[in-house]
Amino acid sequence: IAMRMVNNIYAASADPIIRFKVSSATYMTDATYQPYIENSRSPNGYDLHETLNKYSSYMYTYRNYFAKHDLAPLLVGNKNSWESKDKSGNWVRNLTGVSWLAGGCYEDESTEKSYKTSVVIDHGAKWEGVVALAHELGHGLGAGNDGQGSAGSCDDSSNTLMSYRGGASNTDIFSFSSCSSEAMRNFIRYRNGFTSNCVYT
Numbered sequence: 321i322a323m324r325m326v327n328n329i330y331a332a333s334a335d336p337i338i339r340f341k342v343s344s345a346t347y348m349t350d351a352t353y354q355p356y357i358e359n360s361r362s363p364n365g366y367d368l369h370e371t372l373n374k375y376s377s378y379m380y381t382y383r384n385y386f387a388k389h390d391l392a393p394l395l396v397g398n399k400n401s402w403e404s405k406d407k408s409g410n411w412v413r414n415l416t417g418v419s420w421l422a423g424g425c426y427e428d429e430s431t432e433k434s435y436k437t438s439v440v441i442d443h444g445a446k447w448e449g450v451v452a453l454a455h456e457l458g459h460g461l462g463a464g465n466d467g468q469g470s471a472g473s474c475d476d477s478s479n480t481l482m483s484y485r486g487g488a489s490n491t492d493i494f495s496f497s498s499c500s501s502e503a504m505r506n507f508i509r510y511r512n513g514f515t516s517n518c519v520y521t
Contacts, residue, residue: 325450326457329481332494336505338519340457344387357396363411365401372418372439379434380427390425390519391460392434393453395442402441416441416452422462422503425511425518436460451481451493458482461519462507463500471499 323342330338348354356374360367375394379386386392396402403411404418419438420426426435438456443449458481465484467476474497476483481493482500496504511518 322450322453326454329451329454329494333496333501333504335501336508338461338504340391343389346386356394362403364413365398365403366396368402368404368415368418368439368441371396372420372437373433375439376420376433376435376437379437380432383427383434390436391423391438391457392436393419393438393440393456393460395440395449395453397442397444399441399443416448417456419456419459421459421464422507422511424460424462424507455481458496458500458504462503462510463496464503466497466499470503471497474499 323340327339330340351358356378357366357371360370360374362370371394379392399415400413402415403413404415406412417438417440420435423435423437427433428435438460440453440456441449443452463482464471465476466474466478466480466482468484471482474480478497479492480495480497480500482497508519
C-alpha cells in the first residue's frame with residue numbers, strides 16, 4: 321500500500337515518468353538479523369547516519385542473496401528512537417530519513433558498499449511515512465533538497481516533494497521543482513551509460 325501511495329505522488333511527474341515496482345521485501349523477525357541497526361546505537365537510541373553506513377555495507381556483502389533491485393530502502397519504526405549529529409556535533413531528533421544522493425543502481429567495490437540504500441523512519445500507517453519514503457527515493461534518483469547544493473536555484477519554500485522545509489505538511493507535495501525533474505532526468509541518462517537497464521526493469 322505504501323508503495324502504491326508513493327507511485328501516486330510520482331504520477332505528478334510527466335518528465336521523467338517514474339513508477340516504482342517492489343521486486344522483493346524482507347521482514348526482520350529478530351534483532352540478530354539487523355546488525356546494521358543493533359550496532360549503530362547512540363546515547364538515546366540509534367544513529368540514523370551510522371545505520372545507513374552499516375546497512376550499505378550489509379547490502380553489498382549480501383547483494384547476491386536479494387532479488388535484483390535499483391533502490392533498497394530500509395523502513396524502520398519507533399520514530400522516537402532515532403537521532404543524528406548536526407553540523408555542530410549535537411544530537412538531534414525529529415528525523416524522517418537519510419539516503420545517498422544519486423545512489424540508485426550503484427555499488428562500489430572499493431568501499432564495499434551499496435549506495436542504492438536509504439533509511440526511512442516509518443511512522444506507522446501515517447501519511448508522513450509515505451512522504452518520507454517518496455522523498456528519500458527521490459534522493460536515490462538524483463534529486464537533491466530544493467534550495468541546497470545543485471538544487472540551490474529552486475526555492476525550498478515552494479513546498480514540493482523535495483523541499484526540505486515542510487516535509488509531510490508541504491502543500492504541493494504532488495509536484496517536483498524544475499531542479500528535481502532535471503536531476504532525475506540526468507540521473508536516468510547518466511546511470512544507463514554505465515549500468516545496463518538501470519531503473520528500466
